[in-house]
Amino acid sequence: MLGNRTFTMIKPDAVAKNNIGNILAMINNAGFKIIALKYTQLSREQAGTFYEVHKERPFYTELVEFMSSGPIVAAILEKNNAVADFRTLIGATDPAEAAENTIRKKYAESKGKNAVHGSDSDENAQIEGSFFFSGLERF
Ligand code: UDP
Ligand code: MG
Numbered sequence: 539m540l541g542n543r544t545f546t547m548i549k550p551d552a553v554a555k556n557n558i559g560n561i562l563a564m565i566n567n568a569g570f571k572i573i574a575l576k577y578t579q580l581s582r583e584q585a586g587t588f589y590e591v592h593k594e595r596p597f598y599t600e601l602v603e604f605m606s607s608g609p610i611v612a613a614i615l616e617k618n619n620a621v622a623d624f625r626t627l628i629g630a631t632d633p634a635e636a637a638e639n640t641i642r643k644k645y646a647e648s649k650g651k652n653a654v655h656g657s658d659s660d661e662n663a664q665i666e667g668s669f670f671f672s673g674l675e676r677f
Contacts, residue, residue, distance in 0.1 A: 545666035550608035551651035
């Protein structure tokens with residue numbers, strides 16, 4: 539199973555713009571199976587914990603504020619080479635640098651409000667998925 543799963547969130551900017559369906563369709567059309575799915579809103583404290591790895595970065599406070607500002611969709615996704623292939627599907631952190639036909643190119647508005655999260659390693663995919671989902675919530 540290692541290497542076959544990643545974790546994503548549809549961020550508050552994309553939810554507010556009614557792009558949940560469009561983004562889930564891009565994910566399914568790229569061959570990812572949805573293993574777990576949740577529509578929820580993070581508290582500031584939860585967003586701070588999720589992004590703790592970035593706590594020394596200058597954008598951390600703004601990121602935590604933004605990620606707790608409205609509802610998000612969290613999901614665990616399965617596909618061969620899931621982490622790397624999903625990073626390709628979402629595109630660069632800054633939509634101005636994202637490739638054509640990537641989720642961020644199509645739906646992100648800025649480097650901060652960039653529509654989606656994607657795990658950066660198998661280890662973090664496991665940690666992040668377990669932050670949101672119990673074993674009973676995975677299919
Ligand atoms: N971020 C930001 N400003 C920056 C870099 C990152 O606001 O200069 C935000 C952005 O929402 C990004 C998140 O912090 O998605 C996590 O940053 P990371 O470098 O891990 O980018 P990602 O892995 O999401 O592409
Ligand atoms: Mg990252």
